[in-house]
Amino acid sequence: MTAERNSIYGAEACSGCSLCLLVCPVWRSTFDIRLTPHGRAKALQHGATAFDVADSIDTCTLCGACEPVCPEEIALVDMVLALRRDLASTMPDRVGNAVVQLQQGVDSNSTTALSAYPTVLLADSALSEQPQLLQTVLALFSHEQAGLAADSGADIALALEAGASVPEERLNRFLAPLRTVRRMIVCDGVLLRALRDWLPRTRIDSLGEAASSLAGVRARLRPDDFYVIESRAYHADRERLVAHYDQLRVSSGCMMNLDLQRLAIPTTASHQWMPEKRRVDPADQARWILEGRVVARVVVEDCRDIAVFQRVAPYPVLHVAQLGDAR
Numbered sequence: 505m506t507a508e509r510n511s512i513y514g515a516e517a518c519s520g521c522s523l524c525l526l527v528c529p530v531w532r533s534t535f536d537i538r539l540t541p542h543g544r545a546k547a548l549q550h551g552a553t554a555f556d557v558a559d560s561i562d563t564c565t566l567c568g569a570c571e572p573v574c575p576e577e578i579a580l581v582d583m584v585l586a587l588r589r590d591l592a593s594t595m596p597d598r599v600g601n602a603v604v605q606l607q608q609g610v611d612s613n614s615t616t617a618l619s620a621y622p623t624v625l626l627a628d629s630a631l632s633e634q635p636q637l638l639q640t641v642l643a644l645f646s647h648e649q650a651g652l653a654a655d656s657g658a659d660i661a662l663a664l665e666a667g668a669s670v671p672e673e674r675l676n677r678f679l680a681p682l683r684t685v686r687r688m689i690v691c692d693g694v695l696l697r698a699l700r701d702w703l704p705r706t707r708i709d710s711l712g713e714a715a716s717s718l719a720g721v722r723a724r725l726r727p728d729d730f731y732v733i734e735s736r737a738y739h740a741d742r743e744r745l746v747a748h749y750d751q752l753r754v755s756s757g758c759m760m761n762l763d764l765q766r767l768a769i770p771t772t773a774s775h776q777w778m779p780e781k782r783r784v785d786p787a788d789q790a791r792w793i794l795e796g797r798v799v800a801r802v803v804v805e806d807c808r809d810i811a812v813f814q815r816v817a818p819y820p821v822l823h824v825a826q827l828g829d830a831r
């Protein structure tokens with residue numbers, strides 16, 4: 505029995521205050537308390553197993569918005585990930601797709617030149633599928649000679665999200681060339697959380713933070729832009745990033761998907777794991793985020809959000825890297 509099971513994944517601390525419901529996109533979409541942190545925690549307190557809460561953990565987008573509002577400071581994202589891992593260990597079919605990708609692996613020789621780059625970009629699968637945007641992102645960081653990691657760890661990111669175990673050999677092969685890198689720019693918020701644990705001495709920034717720190721990008725943001733922060737990376741590091749995004753908002757005057765408590769309202773567009781029948785439609789979130797705003801452009805950090813906002817917004821939608829020359 506794991507320590508996580510002994511402590512019912514941290515759920516024993518839940519008071520049932522329901523504050524997490526206020527920010528959870530799954531609650532907004534379903535109004536089903538069983539699919540919320542509150543519902544999961546109470547079920548676990550009353551003896552439910554990971555199997556019993558399978559539907560609930562499948563719906564979680566890992567957006568992280570619930571963590572900063574929880575007065576008991578329960579690690580709610582880690583709770584879901586631990587439950588998925590436990591469930592996957594007894595029901596391997598649940599993570600079939602993730603395992604297939606891990607088994608396919610990557611060319612280990614393709615990562616040997618990473619030490620030549622001061623900065624390395626780890627693209628997620630969505631950015632890799634958009635070569636032109638990927639080149640735009642790389643060009644944004646050309647002044648610091650950024651290179652693209654051929655092994656982006658996309659299979660590992662998917663395995664982490666799904667709860668599949670990552671073979672030690674695969675993890676070592678992924679991490680070995682990254683150990684010499686000074687700065688990493690990471691697209692996937694779940695992988696970013698894990699990388700900070702695995703490589704605590706390396707500077708690891710999200711793509712959104714890295715791009716929006718560049719003077720050229722900041723100068724091109726306008727007061728009638730609506731800037732969409734990627735919530736998984738933001739909530740993995742919220743205490744530090746609050747100041748960064750406050751400063752960006754003040755200097756540009758742009759609007760953002762931050763609420764009054766400066767929580768990043770999630771779009772859930774980056775969710776990969778949820779079964780189709782359970783998916784929260786990110787367009788609903790996008791509509792809600794833009795409601796009542798007078799907006800000229802939408803600027804997104806997560807390239808998946810481009811298509812999401814194009815479905816609901818009559819405005820141009822662009823990726824933060826497309827704001828142009830950053831030097």
Ligand code: SF4
Nearest residue numbers: 528564565567568570
């Ligand atoms: S991580 Fe996001 S989707 Fe999951 S329970 Fe928390 S707020 Fe809801």
Ligand code: SF4
Nearest residue numbers: 518519521522524574
């Ligand atoms: S905010 Fe925390 S303590 Fe309150 S119901 Fe949600 S999980 Fe429980």
